[in-house]
Amino acid sequence: VTVESVGKPCPSKEDKKETPWGPWSSCSEKCKQGTQTRQRKIFHNATGELKVESQSAPCYNTCSKGPCYNDSCKGPGEICIVDRDDVLHCRCPSCEDVPESLICGLYGSVVQTFLNECELRRKACKTKEPAFEVLERRACETKPVNCDLVRNFDVYTDDNGCSSDTINFGKCDGTCDKTVKLCCSGIQFKSINVVLNCPNGSKTEKELNIITECRCITADEIDVQKMHIT
Known part of the structure; x- marks a missing residue:
């Protein structure tokens, strides 16, 4: 049996070019749960068509004006949600509708990669772990292409042998424009x-x-920066 194709072949993944996702927009609500969006452009080589793809994700804000106040929720990772009757509820976030946006997070004493910030907050909430934070807006093992701040955990020891606990001193990594002498x-x-x-x-x-x-x-x-910190 011979199968012949008529017209243009189905486009493959190589026939599509995608720009990186843009930054998240501001939350649609200032003092309660809302929505934030981000976009990227997709160019289809086969058809010459340019499309804009959007993603949305929930966001949660508190402020001094309410209805979600700064101290509404006490538990680690809890978010303040307002129902239709304007009743406040504190609960662990649901991350089902949150797109993947890898982060490097500190959870307790462990540093690991999470699918997004919501997953880190949800894990801390479920386990009642108070020590959690976003360390980098990328996977833990990924180094930045352009100059950026990365983690640098180390222990400080003085001349008398007195030592600190592990500290994130920070480190600058990534490349600069090679046409000019920048570091x-x-x-x-x-x-x-x-x-x-x-x-x-x-x-x-x-x-x-x-x-x-x-x-x-x-x-x-x-040299000027070194003078400021010495």
């Missing part, structure tokens, strides 16, 4: 006070600097 370096820093545990059982405090923002800057600008 990926820290431009914003934060001072933190940490407790050091000494070999003799005593404790002492130390002020340390961590990186909070990175950018491609010149060598002269790097």
